[in-house]
Amino acid sequence: MEKGIVTCTICPIGCSMEVIGARSSDLGYLVKGNRCNRGIEYAIAEVTNPTRILTSTVRLNNANLRRLPVRTDKPVPKNLMLDCMKVINLVEVDTPIALGTIIIEDILSTGANVISSRTV
Numbered sequence: 730m731e732k733g734i735v736t737c738t739i740c741p742i743g744c745s746m747e748v749i750g751a752r753s754s755d756l757g758y759l760v761k762g763n764r765c766n767r768g769i770e771y772a773i774a775e776v777t778n779p780t781r782i783l784t785s786t787v788r789l790n791n792a793n794l795r796r797l798p799v800r801t802d803k804p805v806p807k808n809l810m811l812d813c814m815k816v817i818n819l820v821e822v823d824t825p826i827a828l829g830t831i832i833i834e835d836i837l838s839t840g841a842n843v844i845s846s847r848t849v
């Protein structure tokens with residue numbers, strides 16, 4: 730069963746939490762070191778299926794900028810980051826692009842869209 734030490738990033742306190750598999754717990758895990766309940770779900774997700782917002786750039790045509798900054802609108806599994814980058818690296822877009830425009834819809838069936846991080 731997974732276990733580990735996790736630093737919570739939900740708020741600036743940054744609790745250091747220990748996560749231990751525990752069949753006796755309803756959640757399947759015991760979490761120690763969290764100052765509030767928000768850390769429990771975060772800590773368990775970090776040891777079972779860690780996710781992150783992915784930020785990158787895509788090639789931009791017809792503009793002074795060469796690259797358009799983009800990010801996912803939801804966290805994506807960390808183990809798919811490299812595969813997502815391979816998809817993102819194939820994309821070129823033309824201006825104009827508005828902040829929040831969907832550049833890649835539902836990347837790798839993660840449920841996350843890659844969106845523009847600025848207006849160009």
Ligand code: SF4
Nearest residue numbers: 737740743744765768
């Ligand atoms: S567990 Fe609660 S208090 Fe601690 S860092 Fe996370 S959100 Fe903040």
